[in-house]
Amino acid sequence: MESNNFALVTQNLTKHFDHFIAVDDVSFSVHRGEIYGLLGPNGAGKTTTIRLLLGLLTPTSGNGMVLGFDIVKQAEEIRRRIGYVSQKFSLYADLTTAENFDFYSGIYGVPRKTIPERREKLFEMVGLSGQGNERVTGLAGGSRQRLALACALSHEPEFLFLDEPTAGVDPISRRNLWDLVYDLAARGTSILVTTHYMDEAENCHRIAFIYRGKIVAEGTPHEMKTKQMLEQVLEIDTDQADVALGVLRESNLFDEVALYGTMIHAIGHEVGEKIPQVRDILQSKNVSVKSADVIVPSLEDVFIARLRNVDMNEK
Numbered sequence: 467m468e469s470n471n472f473a474l475v476t477q478n479l480t481k482h483f484d485h486f487i488a489v490d491d492v493s494f495s496v497h498r499g500e501i502y503g504l505l506g507p508n509g510a511g512k513t514t515t516i517r518l519l520l521g522l523l524t525p526t527s528g529n530g531m532v533l534g535f536d537i538v539k540q541a542e543e544i545r546r547r548i549g550y551v552s553q554k555f556s557l558y559a560d561l562t563t564a565e566n567f568d569f570y571s572g573i574y575g576v577p578r579k580t581i582p583e584r585r586e587k588l589f590e591m592v593g594l595s596g597q598g599n600e601r602v603t604g605l606a607g608g609s610r611q612r613l614a615l616a617c618a619l620s621h622e623p624e625f626l627f628l629d630e631p632t633a634g635v636d637p638i639s640r641r642n643l644w645d646l647v648y649d650l651a652a653r654g655t656s657i658l659v660t661t662h663y664m665d666e667a668e669n670c671h672r673i674a675f676i677y678r679g680k681i682v683a684e685g686t687p688h689e690m691k692t693k694q695m696l697e698q699v700l701e702i703d704t705d706q707a708d709v710a711l712g713v714l715r716e717s718n719l720f721d722e723v724a725l726y727g728t729m730i731h732a733i734g735h736e737v738g739e740k741i742p743q744v745r746d747i748l749q750s751k752n753v754s755v756k757s758a759d760v761i762v763p764s765l766e767d768v769f770i771a772r773l774r775n776v777d778m779n780e781k
């Protein structure tokens with residue numbers, strides 16, 4: 467397998483748990499210094515994919531290389547060179563931030579003498595300078611995630627795996643965390659990040675939509691919105707979005723009708739031609755239409771449309 471230009475390559479990766487297929491024929495690659503996002507709903511197979519790539523689970527079939535090492539035969543080599551902030555990353559609540567860092571550095575094999583220097587540098591980078599003596603119990607969610615990131619970076623890994631790093635974190639902390647991720651990537655660290663926040667996926671260089679264990683679309687965020695979408699999106703602004711939602715779903719005019727904030731997004735083909743009909747139907751239910759325009763789809767629209775195709779094909 468040619469993997470020189472790639473930090474990660476996996477082909478036909480598959481994992482069965484008894485009769486359940488958690489990861490189904492997944493193939494993708496990550497360039498060095500690239501931020502690659504795996505985007506998918508709960509249970510899609512994101513965490514299982516990461517665990518397979520790090521040799522924490524054995525694939526049922528398929529193969530993969532991370533940093534040039536085989537995910538089945540050379541998992542030790544991989545784990546030594548990567549950082550992993552798992553979804554259930556555990557910090558020791560009754561230890562201080564510095565003690566947590568030193569503990570993880572030890573596990574990652576950082577020479578004892580270099581730990582304080584690394585700690586200072588990384589705490590500075592993640593914004594925890596001067597907080598070395600604080601116990602984790604007293605830290606807010608965003609600070610905990612930044613400490614987890616510092617711990618995962620203690621051995622200066624070439625590849626960072628982040629499994630939903632911003633779940634439950636406030637918007638400003640999320641922004642800070644993404645800024646850190648950009649800095650790392652700019653310095654050559656390759657990054658695989660999972661999320662189910664659509665807006666966060668926009669931060670990635672490339673993304674894959676994963677659903678029921680399968681990659682259903684892949685590309686840059688821009689490509690996803692321009693090339694992966696065969697349908698069009700009609701954005702409708704009404705005075706009663708909830709009523710309009712039900713009426714439009716029942717009308718069967720569109721493939722999919724979803725609420726998007728206070729707007730309605732109706733997905734289908736030749737949606738522009740349906741505007742007069744939409745106005746008529748809604749008016750007959752006393753819903754007034756403020757505007758109805760064909761718009762550039764959001765990532766969420768694309769995702770909804772792709773998932774629908776998967777569900778339809780399975781019927």
Ligand SMILES: Nc1ncnc2c1ncn2[C@@H]1O[C@H](COP(=O)(O)OP(=O)(O)OP(=O)(O)O)[C@@H](O)[C@H]1O
Pocket residue numbers: 483486488506507508509510511512513514515553662
């Ligand atoms: N060890 C296991 N044994 C059996 N089933 C499992 C096991 N691990 C995961 N699964 C199942 O595989 C599917 C994919 O799980 P996974 O944790 O990879 O999803 P995910 O995309 O990370 O979801 P979330 O967003 O909730 O973290 C789920 O249905 C899960 O219940």
Ligand SMILES: [Mg+2]
Pocket residue numbers: 512513514553629
């Ligand atoms: Mg998960």
